Amino acid sequence: MSRIEAPRSEDTAATGTLVDLLLGGLPAEAVLTDPDVTASYANDMASFCPAGTPAVVVLPRTVEQVQHVMRTATALRVPVVPQGARTGLSGAANASEGCIVLSLTKMDRILEINPVDRIAVAEPGVINAVLSRAVGEHGLYYPPDPSSWEMCTIGGNIGTASGGLCCVKYGVTAEYVLGLDVVLADGRLMSTGRRTAKGVAGYDLTRLFVGSEGSLGIVVRAVLGLRPKPPEQLVLAAEFASAAAACDAVCRIMEGGHVPSLLELMDRTTVKAVNDMAQMDLPESTEALLLAAFDTTAPAADLAAVGALCEAAGATQVVPADDAAESELLLQARRLSLTALEAVKGVTMIDDVCVPRSRLAEMLEGVDRIAEKYRLTIGVVAHAGDGNTHPTVCFDPADPDESRRARESFDEIMALGLELGGTITGEHGVGVLKKEWLAREIGPVGMEMQRAVKQAFDPLNILNPGKLF
Amino acid sequence: MSRIEAPRSEDTAATGTLVDLLLGGLPAEAVLTDPDVTASYANDMASFCPAGTPAVVVLPRTVEQVQHVMRTATALRVPVVPQGARTGLSGAANASEGCIVLSLTKMDRILEINPVDRIAVAEPGVINAVLSRAVGEHGLYYPPDPSSWEMCTIGGNIGTASGGLCCVKYGVTAEYVLGLDVVLADGRLMSTGRRTAKGVAGYDLTRLFVGSEGSLGIVVRAVLGLRPKPPEQLVLAAEFASAAAACDAVCRIMEGGHVPSLLELMDRTTVKAVNDMAQMDLPESTEALLLAAFDTTAPAADLAAVGALCEAAGATQVVPADDAAESELLLQARRLSLTALEAVKGVTMIDDVCVPRSRLAEMLEGVDRIAEKYRLTIGVVAHAGDGNTHPTVCFDPADPDESRRARESFDEIMALGLELGGTITGEHGVGVLKKEWLAREIGPVGMEMQRAVKQAFDPLNILNPGKLF
Structure with a gap:
């Protein structure tokens, strides 16, 4: 896999070009460069994991803006670290040195709630609790309930395949993601999956993105399956x-x-x-x-x-x-x-x-x-x-x-x-924290195929590099 | 993607070499070459879909034998068409001209049923109804119930991501596949997934294989999730x-x-x-x-x-x-x-x-x-x-x-x-029948990424070529 030499944040000229290009497709208020501000986006909750200094933080509000960010990153070979609420526990959202931090928190609209089809369509920045309460008003239930549910985002939940207390009966986030819109490394938009209860047309790329920690593409829209609200427990x-x-x-x-x-x-x-x-x-x-x-x-x-x-x-x-x-x-x-x-x-x-x-x-x-x-x-x-x-x-x-x-x-x-026949991570993910351990769990052949998948989606290795592997 | 020129079945010399090599790692009774017999393996239930004549049919009983078949196929660049009970409805198991038909029907052992962990471990040739009844004796329930459940195999169910009548409450086959052992195109063995209730270590390759119609690897063992047996409906x-x-x-x-x-x-x-x-x-x-x-x-x-x-x-x-x-x-x-x-x-x-x-x-x-x-x-x-x-x-x-x-x-x-916002296939798969339609559903970017995944797992395009795409 090709290794990317990230522009150092000291490299003012490079950062200047990067910011200028970003501003070509993003409003000024969506591009943060003040070092005190950008530094505050360096970490998720795994504060003891290493993190670099972002060159810039972007806060897009539209799919087109995300596409612009990825096209810019590809053109300049700058790594991109997608972030939700940064409540993760494995450092998967930690900045790498000189990266673009791509915060999806401003894309926070619930686009649809459909009680007959039992689905919701949401942008990645919607907070888990906001979605849960909104669907609850329609007699519906979105089960995944990580401890951070009052803060964490649906996009982050999808990126880390997060679980919670409800999983013993209702399973993990993965089981509620039916379809995705994803911006690929080069800025192209891809739709995966479906909004139907069933569907088997082609490889299940939806599921591949769930738990991929932002390393394969940027989720910009999700079709989520819902259940009827159960009685109070x-x-x-x-x-x-x-x-x-x-x-x-x-x-x-x-x-x-x-x-x-x-x-x-x-x-x-x-x-x-x-x-x-x-x-x-x-x-x-x-x-x-x-x-x-x-x-x-x-x-x-x-x-x-x-x-x-x-x-x-x-x-x-x-x-x-x-x-x-x-x-x-x-x-x-x-x-x-x-x-x-x-x-x-x-x-x-x-x-x-x-x-x-x-x-x-x-x-x-x-x-x-x-x-x-x-x-x-x-x-x-x-x-x-x-x-x-x-x-x-x-x-x-x-x-x-x-x-x-x-x-x-x-x-x-x-x-x-x-x-004991278990796994190193049931629901928090690999991130930075456990990347040395992934190979021990899945072995050399598995690692080779994992890398081959990464290579297929991100040949320049600009999507959250240094995480997972 | 590289295109493979399959040896024609008339090409007796090539077939002779192929059979000789196969017999180096398979017992004679596991290698069928009688044209009347091999012809009977040409089709699944989509009889109106085109099918070629297999050069040979192999019936391995062990993982090592499957590995030998795939190593041979890779060495000779011969396409391999994996088959279960051939009850599929899309031609996904139809032979291609001069192929090795790899029938998994003799790998039919249930290796484990564990009521505490609510899992079963099965070989791909286990018949759905056999598994369902066996787990039923332990008070457990394996929900997926395609109409052909008395004949179809677990491996075929996984390959086609099959559904059934129960799906409205219990979901499709994919939701019950926790982990897989897969023989890759070059004969290497890879384990995916887990035998635990949860697990998010790396990309979800397990789910990628479900519904891949034998085009990414050969499933030789599956860890299946079970539920407690519900009351009679x-x-x-x-x-x-x-x-x-x-x-x-x-x-x-x-x-x-x-x-x-x-x-x-x-x-x-x-x-x-x-x-x-x-x-x-x-x-x-x-x-x-x-x-x-x-x-x-x-x-x-x-x-x-x-x-x-x-x-x-x-x-x-x-x-x-x-x-x-x-x-x-x-x-x-x-x-x-x-x-x-x-x-x-x-x-x-x-x-x-x-x-x-x-x-x-x-x-x-x-x-x-x-x-x-x-x-x-x-x-x-x-x-x-x-x-x-x-x-x-x-x-x-x-x-x-x-x-x-x-x-x-x-x-x-x-x-x-x-x-109407739907999919061309809810549970039968693409196979040969609908491959012209896949692109219409998932679009050019999606198709490109589907092919990139195929390329990552099967660079020589010997695994069920001509299906899906």
């Missing part, structure tokens, strides 16, 4: 005296054919962190807290059945909610988890290893061993129903030795995930 | 005095937030054909018959709600089943539809146009107009809940003028589908 909390028992309950629930709308696990470390921060009065003896929810027509019956399975697996206490308010209360501990873990040491590195759910207990035991080995606090929050764990390494970045141990433990957690 | 039949009223009912049902497990429509022509063949005593006044089913925990309540919507849309009669036996009886007319339409003239050409369900009425009216214009019998069976119509053109192949009109009407139906 009812939540059950179950406390266990061991993580293994909680994982056993997860297996029994899934093997028993239940379809929870949420099945989350917090380990001892996380429970303690939440207690310390928010005085939630969760019992100190709790080694694992399991939260299950059902959004069925008879959720109380489902909770009763699942509660019995939890007890059979050794739950020390089972608390089913009676109504939505109680449910919300039970979920609060889960919602506070990451903030509470952050408070332990100031900084966290959130891993995202997904294992077959039958191996979840081994994963949690392994993380405990790793925490002990590296003398670190590592809390685990898990989308347990999916086997998707977020081992969260707490460390003080001012302490170089602890930082090194944090990084090493983070890697050892991924190695463990692979050993 | 209960069926309702509703008769309408116009197709438009039946389509209106479909829209009301979907807009109303209902999630039927089946929502099928038969038009007047189909109802008449079934009556003529099977004396089903469906009222002659029926202009459209709608069948809806629910596999929920309280299906009678769902049927009542949907029945009321049908009546509001003008249904002349609504018949809800009381039990599984009655449900089966109501479904019989649907099951007999294609056989009954075949009986009209001896041969049918089954189209597969999918439109947004809000445009279903226009599609049906349009097909009526086209049937009249071309003086043909065209019956429509539709997966109405998905907007996926199967206008079935009845014609006598011995009548050249009628055959010409059949072909023209078939094309006009696709044009109408595109005009």
